[in-house]
Amino acid sequence: MRILEKLAKASAILAGILLTAITFMTCASLIGRNTVGTTLVGDFELTGVVAGAAIALFLPWCQFRRGNILVDFFTARASLATQRGLDRFGALLLGLSIALLTWRTGVGGLDAWESKSGTMMLGFPEWIVYAVMTPALALTAVIALWQAVQGFQTHAEHPA
Numbered sequence: 001m002r003i004l005e006k007l008a009k010a011s012a013i014l015a016g017i018l019l020t021a022i023t024f025m026t027c028a029s030l031i032g033r034n035t036v037g038t039t040l041v042g043d044f045e046l047t048g049v050v051a052g053a054a055i056a057l058f059l060p061w062c063q064f065r066r067g068n069i070l071v072d073f074f075t076a077r078a079s080l081a082t083q084r085g086l087d088r089f090g091a092l093l094l095g096l097s098i099a100l101l102t103w104r105t106g107v108g109g110l111d112a113w114e115s116k117s118g119t120m121m122l123g124f125p126e127w128i129v130y131a132v133m134t135p136a137l138a139l140t141a142v143i144a145l146w147q148a149v150q151g152f153q154t155h156a157e158h159p160a
Contacts, residue, residue, distance in 0.1 A: 001153070004143050008060035011136050015057035022050040042122035049119065049129050056133035059140040063094070066152060088148050095144030102137040105130055 026047060029040040062068060070090075075083055109130025111117075117126045 001146065001150070004060075004139070004146060005064055007139055008064040008143060011057045011059075011139060012061035015054040018050050018057070019054050022047055042119065042124070045119040045122055045124060049124060049126075053129050053132040056136040059098075060136055060143055063091075063140050063143045063147070068094070084151065088151060091144045091152075092148035095141050095148055098137055098141040098144060102134060102141055105137055106134045109134055 025040065026043060029043040033039040070087075072083070075086055078086075109127050112125070112127040112130055118124055119126065
């Protein structure tokens, strides 16, 4: 699980770097637009591209830390063993869903590569976004499936 944790952290750090860079780019574009009347062409396209990639890159860390929303209204009074079993079942369902999403994202990336599709204004190659998203989704699936099989570590067992 240590290697999965390190990969998840690296993925989240990369997402943070991407979002920071796109924030600076957006600020530069807004300052240019409001001071000298020029803007960065396609800034909104790059913002969308980077935001999509960042969301996928944050998912492994979110799953590793069990940061997904849990609705425990119906299970709050259930036994701890039942809650843990349901949590593991939820991780299994998530892992299988994300594995399917990983496969389809990979197929979409190959299609974008073959068709040479790009964004409307800049022509930014869309396959790059798929290439960033696919490994992050795969890592999320692996983490979720590992948690479904092995269970979840508590903070006492695994310090942050």
